[in-house]
Amino acid sequence: MVLDNLGSSLRGSLEKLRGQSRLSEEDVEEIVREIQRALIQADVDIALVQSLSDDIKERALEEEPPAGTTARDHILRIVYEELVALVGDSTEIPLEPQTIVLAGLQGSGKTTTAAKMAWWFSKKGLRPAVIQTDTFRPGAYDQARQMTERAEVDFYGDPDEEDPVRIARDGLDETADADVRIVDTSGRSGLNEELVDELEEIEAEVDPDRNLLVLDAAIGQGAKDQAKAFGDAVGVDGVVITKLDGTAKGGGALAAVDQTDSTIAFLGTGEEVQDIERFEPSGFISRLLGMGDLKQLTERVERAMEETGQDEDDWDPEQLMEGEFTLKDMRKQMNAMNRMGPLDQVMDMIPGLGGGLMDKLPDDAMDVTQDRMRNFEVVMGSMTEEELENPRSVGRSQVERIARGSGKMMSRMMKQFQGMGDGDMQRMMKQMQGGGGGGGGMGGMGPFGD
Ligand SMILES: Nc1nc2c(ncn2[C@@H]2O[C@H](COP(=O)(O)OP(=O)(O)OP(=O)(O)O)[C@@H](O)[C@H]2O)c(=O)[nH]1
Ligand SMILES: [Mg+2]
Incomplete structure (x- = not known):
C-alpha cells in the first residue's frame, strides 16, 4: 500500500529518541530525511515535500514541547499534523438518501467503485442501488450486474438500450425504493468532448447531489490535471482514489488532489466489493505512522x-x-x-x-x-x-x-x-x-x- 514503508522507516528513528526529552537538530534532520525519502518514493510532488520538510523542521525545533511529553511524542505529533494537512480533508458524505454520479477515465475503477460504495452504504443501514449507464464498453452491463450481485445490492441496467441518458432516467424510476442511487458512467481514454457531453446530459437528467471523480492511484501526480479537467468540465465534489493496494506511488494522487480544490471521499484497496474505505485523513495518517486507527x-x-x-x-x-x-x-x-x-x-x-x-x-x-x-x-x-x-x-x-x-x-x-x-x-x-x-x-x- 502507498507510503507503506513510511511507518517502518520512521519507527527506527523514533525508537532512538526513546528516553530523550529534547530533540537535537540532528534528530530532526534524520526524521525529516526519512519522511522525504518515503514521500518522494510515493511520487509526492518534490516542491510539496520540500515545504512539508521545512515546516516540520521549523516546528520541531521552535515549538516548545508541552510539559510531560517526550521528544518522541513531540516530533511524532508534528509529523502527524503536517501529513494530515498534506492529504487534506475528507469529502462530506452524509448518511442520508442521495444520488451520486461517478465519472472518470477508462479503467479508473468506476464500475468497481459503484458496487463497493453501494456495499458500503448498505453496511451503514441505507438501501443503495447502482444504475449502469455505460453503453460504450461492451460487457459493462454484465460486469456491473455481477459486482452488484456480490455486493447484494439493487441494480438497474438495460443491455438493449443505447442511450445512456434514457437508461439513467429509467434507472431512477426503477430504483425509486432505494435511498442512495449510484450512477455509473462510461469512460474514455481521455477527457474528450464526447465524454464531457455525455456526462453533462446525464447530470442534467439525474440532478445528482454529488459528482465523484474516480482516479487510479497509479497516475500519481497526474491526478492534479485530471481533477482539474473534470472539475472544469462537469464539476467534481469529491474524489475516489482506487488501486491503492497495487501501487507504491499513490502518494502522488493523495497529495495532488488536495492541491486542486478537491477532497477525497473514498479509497479503493482491492478488487472485491469490501475493499473500500472512507477517507479519514487523521486515521489514514495514524495508520501510516503505525499509530493505529x-x-x-x-x-x-x-x-x-x-x-x-x-x-x-x-x-x-x-x-x-x-x-x-x-x-x-x-x-x-x-x-x-x-x-x-x-x-x-x-x-x-x-x-x-x-x-x-x-x-x-x-x-x-x-x-x-x-x-x-x-x-x-x-x-x-x-x-x-x-x-x-x-x-x-x-x-x-x-x-x-x-x-x-x-x-x-x-x-x-x-x-x-x-x-x-x-x-x-x-x-x-x-x-x-x-x-x-x-x-x-x-x-x-x-x-x-x-
Ligand atoms: N487492485 C485493485 N483493482 C481495482 C480496484 N478498483 C478497480 N480495480 C480493477 O481495475 C479494473 C478496471 O475497473 P473498472 O471498475 O472496470 O473501471 P471503469 O472505470 O469502470 O472502466 P470503464 O468502464 O472501462 O471506463 C478492473 O479489473 C478492476 O478489478 C482497486 O481498488 N484495486
Ligand atoms: Mg465501467
Whole structure:
C-alpha cells in the first residue's frame, strides 16, 4: 500500500529518541530525511515535500514541547499534523438518501467503485442501488450486474438500450425504493468532448447531489490535471482514489488532489466489493505512522456487531476503562474480533499495538493467538453466566467441571485471567485509546500474550 514503508522507516528513528526529552537538530534532520525519502518514493510532488520538510523542521525545533511529553511524542505529533494537512480533508458524505454520479477515465475503477460504495452504504443501514449507464464498453452491463450481485445490492441496467441518458432516467424510476442511487458512467481514454457531453446530459437528467471523480492511484501526480479537467468540465465534489493496494506511488494522487480544490471521499484497496474505505485523513495518517486507527477499528467493530446481532452498546470502551472487565466481556470482544477480519490486521489498527509490535512478533504468532482465542471460546462455552461474570469465584471443583465440559486449556486460562491484576486491563485499554505508543508491549494483555 502507498507510503507503506513510511511507518517502518520512521519507527527506527523514533525508537532512538526513546528516553530523550529534547530533540537535537540532528534528530530532526534524520526524521525529516526519512519522511522525504518515503514521500518522494510515493511520487509526492518534490516542491510539496520540500515545504512539508521545512515546516516540520521549523516546528520541531521552535515549538516548545508541552510539559510531560517526550521528544518522541513531540516530533511524532508534528509529523502527524503536517501529513494530515498534506492529504487534506475528507469529502462530506452524509448518511442520508442521495444520488451520486461517478465519472472518470477508462479503467479508473468506476464500475468497481459503484458496487463497493453501494456495499458500503448498505453496511451503514441505507438501501443503495447502482444504475449502469455505460453503453460504450461492451460487457459493462454484465460486469456491473455481477459486482452488484456480490455486493447484494439493487441494480438497474438495460443491455438493449443505447442511450445512456434514457437508461439513467429509467434507472431512477426503477430504483425509486432505494435511498442512495449510484450512477455509473462510461469512460474514455481521455477527457474528450464526447465524454464531457455525455456526462453533462446525464447530470442534467439525474440532478445528482454529488459528482465523484474516480482516479487510479497509479497516475500519481497526474491526478492534479485530471481533477482539474473534470472539475472544469462537469464539476467534481469529491474524489475516489482506487488501486491503492497495487501501487507504491499513490502518494502522488493523495497529495495532488488536495492541491486542486478537491477532497477525497473514498479509497479503493482491492478488487472485491469490501475493499473500500472512507477517507479519514487523521486515521489514514495514524495508520501510516503505525499509530493505529481507533476510528477504523470502531467501524469494523460496529459492522461485526451488526453481523452477530449484538448491540452496539455491548462494545463499551468506557466501561472497560473503568476497570470492570469480565470473561463475558472478553468473549464479546473475541466474537467481534473474529468477525472483523484477520487478527493481524485488527491488531495493526490498535494504537500502541500497531506496526512496532507486529514487526517484533514471529510470523506464526498470530496463528497461535488465533488458535488460543478459539480455545478460549470453547472453554467459555462451558461456563455459567455467573462464572463468566465473576472469574475469581471459580474454585477447583468448578474448574474440573468446566474442564470436563470443554476438554481444553481450562486451568491455564483461569490462571492467566486470575493472575491479571485489576489495573492491567484498564491500563491496556488506556494504552489503546491514548495511541502514540508505537512500541507498546503486550505485557498487560494477559490471555492474549504468553
Ligand atoms: N487492485 C485493485 N483493482 C481495482 C480496484 N478498483 C478497480 N480495480 C480493477 O481495475 C479494473 C478496471 O475497473 P473498472 O471498475 O472496470 O473501471 P471503469 O472505470 O469502470 O472502466 P470503464 O468502464 O472501462 O471506463 C478492473 O479489473 C478492476 O478489478 C482497486 O481498488 N484495486
Ligand atoms: Mg465501467
